[in-house]
Amino acid sequence: MVAELEEQTDTATAGFQTPDDLHAFWLTETVRRHTLGSIGVVPETRSEPTAEWLLGPTWQRLVQLSRLEPDWNSYGAEPMSGRAIHAARGLLELMRESLGDLLGERIRPYAVAPVSDGGIQLEWKGTKEDLEVEVGPQDGLSYLLVEGEAPDRHFVEQDAASSSDVIQVLARVLMA
């Protein structure tokens, strides 16, 4: 049974042509994990989570955002910058490589939103902290770290952050 489930997954990861393919893979993978877990097999034994499994929905969202037209927010917003999209993908890949094995699906952003200057905002929620990372239209990184809960929250803003700064703070947020 385990071999059969593994085989199903290998077939499913062969490639995604459409969002339906990705969704089908997702269902298969979810069933596989639950089933392996229920028969006492630890499902997290794969050497490296695939980018499709961890970040497929985020890739799709970035593709949708890349199609936004000028004035998409009705207040004169710029279309999404190709540099921002590219940089966001690169940052997420780096996060997957750095933290994917350790944190699995938790590295998937909770929210992905366009910013009116053509940039992209990625958001993660931890148990004690939240993180908003902004990828600017010229691919610069900045972030807002929200520590604690209201009314005793503390906000930390960092402009001109590096990829490693962002990965470090994300690891802190998700592992707290």
Place this chain on the structure above:
Amino acid sequence: MLKVLRILDDDDLYRRIAPYHVKSDGIVSSAAFRTRQNPYAAVSVDLAKLTSPQETLSRARQPGFGVGSLVARVPRSLGLTVEHNPCPNNIAHSLIKGQNTKSNCRRMAEATEVIVHPDGT
């Protein structure tokens, strides 16, 4: 000459919300209040007592937007100013002025009530 009103702390302000700016938990994304690169750029809103959510929506060129409502006291409590700035085509037009920092945007977004949900949320 358009008459400029004094906006009270309890006055509601409407802002159109794009479809990607409501998160899965129903809270508005702070990106909805981020303006272009100039951190001092003002955020456009409508003074609710001079308009309606439907009128605010009708000023968008496309369908699909939502409307969020924010009490003027919130941006003022963050050190921002809220001014009535009527235009010939929108007498309700108002501006939130001041430092458009990420934390200010976050606080305003969290305090915004979605009264018309954008498409897809």
